[in-house]
Amino acid sequence: MSVLNELLNKWLKMTLPPVQSGFLECSPSTEVGDFFSYYQLDSIAGTGRLAYWHHQSWRLVLHVWMPDRIEPLGTLILCHGLFDHMAIYRPMVQLALDLGYCVVGVDLPGHGLSSGERGRIDDFADYQRILLGLYDHLARLQMPVPWHGLGQSTGGGILWSHLLEHPDSPLKEIMLLAPLVRPASFRQVQWSYRAFGSWVNATPRTFRVNSADSEFIQFTHYRDPLQPRQMSMAWVRAMLDWEHRWRNSPKKCLRRIQIVQGGRDQTVDWTYNLVFLHRHFPAARILFVEHASHHLANEAVHLRQPVEFRLRYMLESSHQKRPPE
Numbered sequence: 001m002s003v004l005n006e007l008l009n010k011w012l013k014m015t016l017p018p019v020q021s022g023f024l025e026c027s028p029s030t031e032v033g034d035f036f037s038y039y040q041l042d043s044i045a046g047t048g049r050l051a052y053w054h055h056q057s058w059r060l061v062l063h064v065w066m067p068d069r070i071e072p073l074g075t076l077i078l079c080h081g082l083f084d085h086m087a088i089y090r091p092m093v094q095l096a097l098d099l100g101y102c103v104v105g106v107d108l109p110g111h112g113l114s115s116g117e118r119g120r121i122d123d124f125a126d127y128q129r130i131l132l133g134l135y136d137h138l139a140r141l142q143m144p145v146p147w148h149g150l151g152q153s154t155g156g157g158i159l160w161s162h163l164l165e166h167p168d169s170p171l172k173e174i175m176l177l178a179p180l181v182r183p184a185s186f187r188q189v190q191w192s193y194r195a196f197g198s199w200v201n202a203t204p205r206t207f208r209v210n211s212a213d214s215e216f217i218q219f220t221h222y223r224d225p226l227q228p229r230q231m232s233m234a235w236v237r238a239m240l241d242w243e244h245r246w247r248n249s250p251k252k253c254l255r256r257i258q259i260v261q262g263g264r265d266q267t268v269d270w271t272y273n274l275v276f277l278h279r280h281f282p283a284a285r286i287l288f289v290e291h292a293s294h295h296l297a298n299e300a301v302h303l304r305q306p307v308e309f310r311l312r313y314m315l316e317s318s319h320q321k322r323p324p325e
C-alpha cells in the first residue's frame with residue numbers, strides 16, 4: 001500500500017499547465033509519460049493530453065485524446081462513475097478514436113488527478129456546474145462538433161439530470177451505462193446514513209466485483225493508486241438529497257437517448273432506475289445485457305461487445321442519415 005500511496009502523492013503533485021495555456025502531451029521519460037504507461041494509455045492509437053482548470057476550490061484535471069492522421073468527426077464527452085477516473089476508460093476511448101472522434105473528460109472532485117477530499121461531493125449540483133464549465137472550455141478550445149455524451153453510473157446520473165435541467169444541452173447524442181438513480185439496497189443506504197452519517201465522516205469502501213474482466217478487477221482493487229479506499233458520507237448525503245429532489249419530478253425529455261443496463265448489476269437498483277428513466281425519457285432506447293455486471297465500460301470483452309456496438313451505431317449514425325427503425 002505504501003507504493004500506491006507514493007504514486008498517488010506523486011501524480012497529484014504532477015506539474016500540469018492551465019487549460020488556457022495549452023496541454024501537456026504524453027511523452028516518454030516524463031511524469032505524464034509514466035502516468036500514461038502505468039494505465040496503458042500509451043497503447044491508445046491517438047494523442048493524449050492533460051491540463052487543469054480551477055473550479056471553485058478544486059483543481060480539476062482535463063483529459064483530451066485526439067485521433068491520429070484523420071480530421072475529427074466530433075467530440076465524445078465521457079463522464080466517469082464514483083471512485084473512477086478517466087485513465088481507466090481505455091476501451092471506450094479507443095473505440096471513439098477509432099471512429100474518428102476526439103474524447104474529453106474531467107476527473108471529478110476527489111477523483112483521479114483532481115484535487116479534493118477523496119470521493120467527496122457536498123452537492124450533486126456541483127457536478128452540473130462542472131459539466132457546464134467543461135462546455136465553456138471546450139468551446140474556447142474549438143473542440144470539433146457535434147458533441148456527444150457517454151456516462152457510466154454516477155456519470156450517467158450527471159448526464160440524465162443535466163438533460164432534464166437543460167433541454168437545450170449542446171450534446172447531440174447521449175448514452176448512459178448503468179446510470180445512477182438509486183443505488184442497490186437503497187433503503188439500507190438510507191438507514192445507514194441516518195444511523196451513522198452525522199458522526200462518521202467516512203467508512204471503509206467495499207470493493208465490489210463489478211465486471212467479469214478479472215484483470216480489471218485485480219487492477220482497480222489492488223494496483224490502482226487513484227482508487228479511493230473510503231466511502232465519503234458527504235457523498236452519500238449529497239446522493240440522497242439528489243435522489244429525493246428528482247423522485248417526483250414531472251420533468252420529461254423527448255430526446256432519444258441510449259441506455260444500457262446489465263442484468264447482474266449489484267451496484268445500482270436497476271429495476272427501479274429503468275422504470276424511472278423510461279418515465280422521464282419515454283423515447284429512450286434501452287439495451288439490456290443479461291449477463292453483464294455494473295461497470296459496462298470495462299466489462300469482459302464478450303459482454304462489452306453489445307455496448308461497443310451500440311456506441312459505434314450512435315456515433316456513426318450521428319453524421320449519417322439514420323436508417324428506419
